[in-house]
Amino acid sequence: xxxxxxxxxxxxxxxxxxxxxxGKAYLVDKEGVDVVEKYFINAxxxxxxxxxxxxxxxxxxxxFQTVLKNRPExxxxxxxxxxxxxxxxxxxLYGRTVETIQxxxxxxxxxxxKIVSDLKATFEKMGDAYLKERAAxxxxxxDAIMRNLVGIASKNxxxxxxxxxxxxxxxxxxxxxxINLERIMGFITNRGGKASHTGIMAQALEIPAVVGLExxxxxxxxxxxxxxxxxxxxxxxxxxxxxxFEYEERKVGYEDYRAVITRESHxxxxxxxxxQLEVMANIxxxxxxxxxxxxxxxxxxxxxxxxxxxxxxxxxxxxxxFGKYREVVELMDPKPVTIRTLDINGDKAIAxxxxxxxxxxxxxxxxxxxxxxxxxxxxxxxxxILRAAAFGNVRILFPMITVxxxxxxxxxxLDAAAESLEKDGLPYKREIDIGIMIEVPSAVILxxxxxxxxxxxSIGTNDxxxxxxxxxxxxxxxxxxxxxxxxxxxxxxxxxxEVSREKGIEVYMCGEMAATAxxxxxLLGLGIDELSMNPQSMPRAKRVIRxxxxxxxxxxxxxxxxxxxxxxxxxxxxxxxxxxxxxxxYH
Amino acid sequence: MINxxxxxxxxxxxxxxxxxxxRSAAQIAGISQNSFANVWIQKDNEKADASSILDILTLACxxxxxxxxxxxxxxxxxxxxxxxxxxxxxxxx
Numbered sequence: 031x032x033x034x035x036x037x038x039x040x041x042x043x044x045x046x047x048x049x050x051x052x053g054k055a056y057l058v059d060k061e062g063v064d065v066v067e068k069y070f071i072n073a074x075x076x077x078x079x080x081x082x083x084x085x086x087x088x089x090x091x092x093x094f095q096t097v098l099k100n101r102p103e104x105x106x107x108x109x110x111x112x113x114x115x116x117x118x119x120x121x122x123l124y125g126r127t128v129e130t131i132q133x134x135x136x137x138x139x140x141x142x143x144k145i146v147s148d149l150k151a152t153f154e155k156m157g158d159a160y161l162k163e164r165a166a167x168x169x170x171x172x173d174a175i176m177r178n179l180v181g182i183a184s185k186n187x188x189x190x191x192x193x194x195x196x197x198x199x200x201x202x203x204x205x206x207x208x209i210n211l212e213r214i215m216g217f218i219t220n221r222g223g224k225a226s227h228t229g230i231m232a233q234a235l236e237i238p239a240v241v242g243l244e245x246x247x248x249x250x251x252x253x254x255x256x257x258x259x260x261x262x263x264x265x266x267x268x269x270x271x272x273x274x275f276e277y278e279e280r281k282v283g284y285e286d287y288r289a290v291i292t293r294e295s296h297x298x299x300x301x302x303x304x305x306q307l308e309v310m311a312n313i314x315x316x317x318x319x320x321x322x323x324x325x326x327x328x329x330x331x332x333x334x335x336x337x338x339x340x341x342x343x344x345x346x347x348x349x350x351x352f353g354k355y356r357e358v359v360e361l362m363d364p365k366p367v368t369i370r371t372l373d374i375n376g377d378k379a380i381a382x383x384x385x386x387x388x389x390x391x392x393x394x395x396x397x398x399x400x401x402x403x404x405x406x407x408x409x410x411x412x413x414x415i416l417r418a419a420a421f422g423n424v425r426i427l428f429p430m431i432t433v434x435x436x437x438x439x440x441x442x443x444l445d446a447a448a449e450s451l452e453k454d455g456l457p458y459k460r461e462i463d464i465g466i467m468i469e470v471p472s473a474v475i476l477x478x479x480x481x482x483x484x485x486x487x488s489i490g491t492n493d494x495x496x497x498x499x500x501x502x503x504x505x506x507x508x509x510x511x512x513x514x515x516x517x518x519x520x521x522x523x524x525x526x527x528e529v530s531r532e533k534g535i536e537v538y539m540c541g542e543m544a545a546t547a548x549x550x551x552x553l554l555g556l557g558i559d560e561l562s563m564n565p566q567s568m569p570r571a572k573r574v575i576r577x578x579x580x581x582x583x584x585x586x587x588x589x590x591x592x593x594x595x596x597x598x599x600x601x602x603x604x605x606x607x608x609x610x611x612x613x614x615x616y617h
Numbered sequence: 618m619i620n621x622x623x624x625x626x627x628x629x630x631x632x633x634x635x636x637x638x639x640r641s642a643a644q645i646a647g648i649s650q651n652s653f654a655n656v657w658i659q660k661d662n663e664k665a666d667a668s669s670i671l672d673i674l675t676l677a678c679x680x681x682x683x684x685x686x687x688x689x690x691x692x693x694x695x696x697x698x699x700x701x702x703x704x705x706x707x708x709x710x
Contacts, residue, residue, distance in 0.1 A: 122671040
């Protein structure tokens with residue numbers, strides 16, 4: 031009798047990070063040993079929390095005893111298990127966790143995680159190879175306690191030690207920062223959009239991600255074999271053998287192709303008629319500089335600075351910000367680093383700002399509006415940026431400028447920050463390029479006025495499209511109406527490019543639109559000077575640019591501007607550049 | 618009573634091949650956990666709690682390392698002797 035073959039299931043989501051991976055699923059929400067939440071325990075309940083911890087240790091001890099009893103004869107002389115049992119109640123692990131719960135008033139899981147990571151670090155630093163490996167014993171023992179704390183039936187830890195594909199409802203930046211990322215082959219989430227944190231993280235790690243799947247955590251069980259195609263946004267559960275072969279081939283093909291375009295990514299992005307376009311990187315973490323350099327980035331076109339403000343009860347100090355900015359600036363020097371000032375939005379609420387409860391955060395107190403309302407917080411960041419500017423090539427970019435008054439106020443704040451640095455006698459540089467993020471339709475309309483106050487514009491297409499077309503991309507009912515090629519969007523871009531030319535300032539683009547292969551001929555034709563995108567997209571963008579000529583691109587843009595629909599625009603791009611695009615986009 | 622302080626310490630040398638590794642540390646910790654007061658293992662200027670395997674391990678004592686066993690209460694003299702015996706007999710390895 032043959033086993034009934036499992037039915038292959040296909041889920042469609044949003045492709046948030048390219049690549050293909052095939053492996054075992056690991057559900058985070060149900061068996062979330064890796065994701066530890068921190069919360070505070072009321073003083074009266076602390077004893078109860080300690081008891082809960084002790085009970086978990088006891089249960090873990092019972093589990094070990096059971097394994098010990100059932101141990102096969104040939105392993106009787108192996109003392110590892112006995113050591114593990116003894117470690118369960120070791121002062122450095124057990125005692126210190128109890129102390130931490132009591133002293134810091136935190137939950138047992140968090141206290142245990144903290145103590146274990148300290149211990150792990152102590153052992154991993156040791157010179158002796160044997161002692162180094164004892165870190166693994168500590169982790170093994172604490173995993174057993176953790177499983178009992180979180181209240182999940184014991185699971186074979188070996189399964190988690192393998193590389194897995196993470197399946198979750200949603201991953202917050204706090205979650206992703208706690209996951210042991212070396213074990214992760216790919217991400218799948220129910221929620222999230224293309225520019226969600228999960229996508230950005232996955233791109234930074236160069237692993238595939240599919241988000242917005244809605245039912246992934248229901249359809250997929252831990253240990254299911256799944257295929258994640260981050261290029262098309264497809265997830266296949268229990269694939270047939272035929273499908274598996276097909277994807278293995280595609281995976282190899284994709285990796286070969288990446289290798290080819292990456293090899294030539296250090297060459298300049300110059301059109302066939304000799305115009306050079308700068309291809310820059312959007313980054314969030316200093317760690318991403320490695321991929322920026324690997325992929326031949328001409329600089330940082332957008333350095334997002336929100337991360338340092340998230341998941342903490344207070345605001346970062348100037349020194350901390352300065353340290354991070356300086357690191358990025360020095361690593362990139364002499365190439366430019368465009369630092370965008372704090373842009374808080376609905377997706378990235380600041381813990382210390384829980385007072386902000388808005389019905390419509392996209393239209394609320396965010397970005398420059400927030401900073402102008404909180405001059406102390408703004409000044410701290412501006413001072414840090416000006417100080418970092420003394421160490422390399424820095425540009426500053428103000429987000430969400432909507433009216434003329436805001437850019438005037440922002441520049442005033444920058445001048446005041448410079449003055450205060452002068453008084454304090456700290457090194458800084460005030461003569462940096464000032465940029466305005468064009469992401470609100472009013473800024474396009476006022477572009478001629480704003481241009482007088484700026485050295486460059488940077489078009490943030492993600493928000494500009496959202497505001498121009500009144501589409502929330504996270505809303506699946508209307509997401510299909512989000513069309514970068516809509517004639518309304520093209521006209522906005524055209525106006526910004528035209529005004530920039532007239533006023534003699536530079537115009538850049540840092541939204542996702544810039545990273546999409548088939549948009550590039552159009553953007554070149556419209557007169558964008560610099561494209562900024564996630565580092566992984568740079569080699570492809572450079573390859574596209576090298577195959578284009580400015581004169582052809584201009585005539586394409588002229589034709590495109592006559593079209594009445596997004597579909598019409600896409601069709602003429604396809605007929606002119608279909609061959610390039612199909613090679614690059616569907617690989 | 619003159620020698621009281623002197624009786625609280627014992628200097629000895631690690632003889633077994635593996636040094637103070639997990640199993641030998643576990644044996645020391647097992648004995649020390651029954652003490653009245655603190656029991657310490659000292660190597661050079663570093664002191665570890667003898668009732669903690671992990672703390673002992675952090676001393677990284679290889680074969681030939683000179684260690685000092687210290688008790689704080691003379692009532693723990695039997696424990697001091699037992700640990701010293703273990704070390705000197707190479708943990709029965």
